[in-house]
Amino acid sequence: MNEELDSQLSAMFDDELPEAECQLLARRLSRDEALKARWRRYAIIGAAVRAERGVRLDTNLAARVSAALSAEPALVAGPVVEPRVRRGGTRWWQPVAGLGIAAGVAALSVFWVRSHVPVGSEALVVDNAAPTAAVGTAPATVEGTEGEIYVVPTNVEPRTFVPPAALANYVLAHSEFSTPVSRRNLLSALVASESGTSDDADGSDGAVDETAAVEDPSENVDQAQ
Amino acid sequence: MSADVSDLSLVRRVQRGDKGAFDALVLKYQHKVVKLVMRYVRNPAEAEDIAQDAFIKAYRALPQFRGDSAFYTWLYRIAINTAKNAVVSRDRSPVDFDLDLQNPDESYDMQGRLKDSETPEALTLTEEIRSTVNSAIDALPEDLRTAIVLRELEGLSYEEIAQAMGCPVGTVRSRIFRAREAIDRRLREVFEGGLGRAEELG
Numbered sequence: 103m104n105e106e107l108d109s110q111l112s113a114m115f116d117d118e119l120p121e122a123e124c125q126l127l128a129r130r131l132s133r134d135e136a137l138k139a140r141w142r143r144y145a146i147i148g149a150a151v152r153a154e155r156g157v158r159l160d161t162n163l164a165a166r167v168s169a170a171l172s173a174e175p176a177l178v179a180g181p182v183v184e185p186r187v188r189r190g191g192t193r194w195w196q197p198v199a200g201l202g203i204a205a206g207v208a209a210l211s212v213f214w215v216r217s218h219v220p221v222g223s224e225a226l227v228v229d230n231a232a233p234t235a236a237v238g239t240a241p242a243t244v245e246g247t248e249g250e251i252y253v254v255p256t257n258v259e260p261r262t263f264v265p266p267a268a269l270a271n272y273v274l275a276h277s278e279f280s281t282p283v284s285r286r287n288l289l290s291a292l293v294a295s296e297s298g299t300s301d302d303a304d305g306s307d308g309a310v311d312e313t314a315a316v317e318d319p320s321e322n323v324d325q326a327q
Numbered sequence: 328m329s330a331d332v333s334d335l336s337l338v339r340r341v342q343r344g345d346k347g348a349f350d351a352l353v354l355k356y357q358h359k360v361v362k363l364v365m366r367y368v369r370n371p372a373e374a375e376d377i378a379q380d381a382f383i384k385a386y387r388a389l390p391q392f393r394g395d396s397a398f399y400t401w402l403y404r405i406a407i408n409t410a411k412n413a414v415v416s417r418d419r420s421p422v423d424f425d426l427d428l429q430n431p432d433e434s435y436d437m438q439g440r441l442k443d444s445e446t447p448e449a450l451t452l453t454e455e456i457r458s459t460v461n462s463a464i465d466a467l468p469e470d471l472r473t474a475i476v477l478r479e480l481e482g483l484s485y486e487e488i489a490q491a492m493g494c495p496v497g498t499v500r501s502r503i504f505r506a507r508e509a510i511d512r513r514l515r516e517v518f519e520g521g522l523g524r525a526e527e528l529g
Contacts (some may be wrong), residue, residue, distance in 0.1 A: 117331060121336070132347030133347055144507055146460075151464065156362075157416070159358070171383060176346055177341060314358070
């Protein structure tokens with residue numbers, strides 16, 4: 103036996119042989135019974151070193167499997183699916199093509215909607231009119247002029263963002279780093295919340311205290327401006 | 328070195344219709360698969376049957392193997408599933424007590440068959456192989472012994488062994504090969520003698 107060949111076989115057994123050599127040796131290994139026997143003994147050595155208890159070291163499942171598969175035809179030779187490997191630069195066109203497809207679909211959707219939904223039709227009139235009539239009520243059914251029934255959703259109060267006093271204090275204290283627009287938004291939200299709480303019948307002390315605590319930093323902001 | 332290259336070379340050959348390449352894959356992984364199956368099935372002979380089934384299923388499924396994962400990882404999943412299914416179907420199969428009463432020897436057929444792999448000669452051969460390999464490893468020079476143990480026991484790559492031993496990768500490859508050859512020389516004598524004995528006994 104060629105020593106170089108055996109050395110290659112040992113390296114191949116350990117997955118340490120270059121691919122080109124592997125392919126050549128795999129071809130020989132599949133046909134050469136002596137080489138296959140050596141390959142088998144290499145596997146036995148590994149199993150013995152690992153002390154795989156309960157496993158018969160002289161087992162020859164290959165013979166049994168081969169006998170079981172002997173009646174079956176060999177696998178059909180065909181194009182082998184290689185593992186997917188990303189190669190940079192070869193797929194530059196994919197994002198462009200994706201954008202193009204997305205733009206096309208969007209344009210088609212717009213045209214389709216325009217051609218199928220008549221502007222100013224009765225359906226739209228009913229949709230627009232119904233919620234105004236039912237603001238602040240439970241879901242109600244509105245009967246259209248032509249006997250059509252629509253379910254009007256309950257009116258949902260628009261939520262105003264009222265920042266907690268601590269957060270507002272923090273933002274205002276550091277407002278020299280913020281833009282005038284954001285300062286104005288925050289101040290208007292605070293004013294709105296203050297007026298809301300003063301209108302409340304109970305007018306809890308905590309709410310008053312929080313808004314009072316905000317007053318001072320806002321003045322600082324004005325001075326800073 | 329990219330992992331799984333050698334397995335993939337064999338797999339590609341099988342996918343092109345070369346059954347002999349599949350033998351090499353079975354020979355390489357048969358012990359590992361049997362060991363794996365024995366997590367579910369205690370009996371070695373039953374484990375071998377299930378492992379055989381797993382290899383057959385793997386062969387039939389190989390056209391769908393894309394190589395996205397390592398071959399052994401893929402085979403491992405097949406073996407686990409085959410073992411689980413075997414355990415479930417075994418648990419579901421009813422025990423036929425009539426058969427036991429009519430022919431008491433039949434009731435031991437399954438157990439007897441399962442114990443085939445634990446027959447004295449089989450156990451002796453396995454133990455002889457194991458002790459031969461171990462004594463051959465003990466007799467190796469230190470550098471060869473370290474290289475083969477790091478490879479087979481610890482599963483280190485040649486690069487990792489080279490770092491651990493402070494030598495080039497080429498030297499590691501040579502040391503592992505020489506270690507295997509030394510062990511193999513002893514193993515062949517025992518193996519051929521063992522097979523001869525087995526044939527006489529059989």
